[in-house]
Amino acid sequence: MSAILPPTDELDVLVRQVAGVDVLYPAGSIVATVLTATIEAVAHRLPLAPKVVMEQRADGVKVTAKIGISAAWHSGDVSRRVHDAIAAQLRQSGNPPVAQIEVIVARIG
Amino acid sequence: MTELTPADRRFVEFDVDDTDREQAGLNGHTIEQLSDYLDRGRVPADPSIDDSPDCEIALRGLERLRRVQLSLLDRDLKRESLRDDNWVASILDNITLEAHAGRDIPLIHPSPTARLVVTEGAVRGILRETGDKLQNVLVGRCALFGDVGVPGVPITISVDVTVFPEENIPLVADRLRQAMYAVVAQHTNLVVTAIDITVTDLSIAPQASAQGQEHT
Numbered sequence: 001m002s003a004i005l006p007p008t009d010e011l012d013v014l015v016r017q018v019a020g021v022d023v024l025y026p027a028g029s030i031v032a033t034v035l036t037a038t039i040e041a042v043a044h045r046l047p048l049a050p051k052v053v054m055e056q057r058a059d060g061v062k063v064t065a066k067i068g069i070s071a072a073w074h075s076g077d078v079s080r081r082v083h084d085a086i087a088a089q090l091r092q093s094g095n096p097p098v099a100q101i102e103v104i105v106a107r108i109g
Numbered sequence: 110m111t112e113l114t115p116a117d118r119r120f121v122e123f124d125v126d127d128t129d130r131e132q133a134g135l136n137g138h139t140i141e142q143l144s145d146y147l148d149r150g151r152v153p154a155d156p157s158i159d160d161s162p163d164c165e166i167a168l169r170g171l172e173r174l175r176r177v178q179l180s181l182l183d184r185d186l187k188r189e190s191l192r193d194d195n196w197v198a199s200i201l202d203n204i205t206l207e208a209h210a211g212r213d214i215p216l217i218h219p220s221p222t223a224r225l226v227v228t229e230g231a232v233r234g235i236l237r238e239t240g241d242k243l244q245n246v247l248v249g250r251c252a253l254f255g256d257v258g259v260p261g262v263p264i265t266i267s268v269d270v271t272v273f274p275e276e277n278i279p280l281v282a283d284r285l286r287q288a289m290y291a292v293v294a295q296h297t298n299l300v301v302t303a304i305d306i307t308v309t310d311l312s313i314a315p316q317a318s319a320q321g322q323e324h325t
Binding site: 075103105109 | 160161162163165166169210213216217218220222223224225226227228230231232234235238295296297298
């Protein structure tokens with residue numbers, strides 16, 4: 001059983017800054033993402049739901065980031081940089097041990 | 110060393126009957142809805158489309174198909190392209206199916222806590238784009254065969270293409286194959302043993318086509 005940790009856009013900002021990352025997609029469930037976006041749209045606010053998802057598992061924190069990259073870059077290089085940036089951030093912020101950092105390249109080009 | 114597909118071998122069909130997966134793949138949207146969204150210039154913005162990589166892959170495929178259709182019009186080949194209404198419909202179907210995220214293809218990282226993957230849909234998308242970018246070529250279908258989820262396991266790629274006039278087909282196939290090998294190497298750690306290219310459609314200039322008919 002895992003719990004979604006309180007949302008923070010800190011990791012979103014970090015991932016977007018990684019060279020080669022073109023787009024950051026919501027890593028959470030489609031239903032939750034669309035629901036949040038719809039509520040925010042009705043309220044005439046910009047969507048606030050973070051796209052990088054962080055979960056607390058029994059063995060530590062699991063972070064998932066789903067990205068789109070430009071065709072000029074290498075998927076392996078970009079995803080490694082995203083992983084390393086998240087890992088460094090988690091170490092710096094004193095989060096619990098990392099169980100897994102998942103980076104999904106969902107679109108190229 | 111590459112292998113060529115025997116002329117009588119067709120692609121294994123996608124699971125087109127799996128409508129749940131199809132709808133989930135395009136975030137609950139149909140290709141027609143995405144086409145309308147393009148027509149509207151993506152306004153008003155729809156987060157359920159914009160936040161979906163599968164929709165984005167399908168939208169890009171649609172855009173390239175439209176450019177080819179416009180190009181055909183410019184070259185007065187509309188009549189030729191319309192000789193078979195199924196041609197565009199078939200490509201649209203394949204764009205829809207191939208945009209699905211599909212299987213996860215692992216990317217190598219030394220950390221035990223790292224799980225890095227590129228989706229099969231992203232790879233099919235960039236392969237399709239690579240083919241469509243070549244002069245006088247349009248990719249009809251693109252599929253990865255083999256266990257892409259296990260690093261080092263040999264896989265093959267099969268591609269159906271339409272080739273437009275004034276092209277030497279063996280040269281086009283060779284250019285396409287080399288370009289696709291390069292893209293796969295750039296974006297995955299897959300071991301590709303063959304890229305089978307089948308030219309399923311030849312578009313012939315109307316004048317030549319008409320002359321051909323006169324002689325039959």
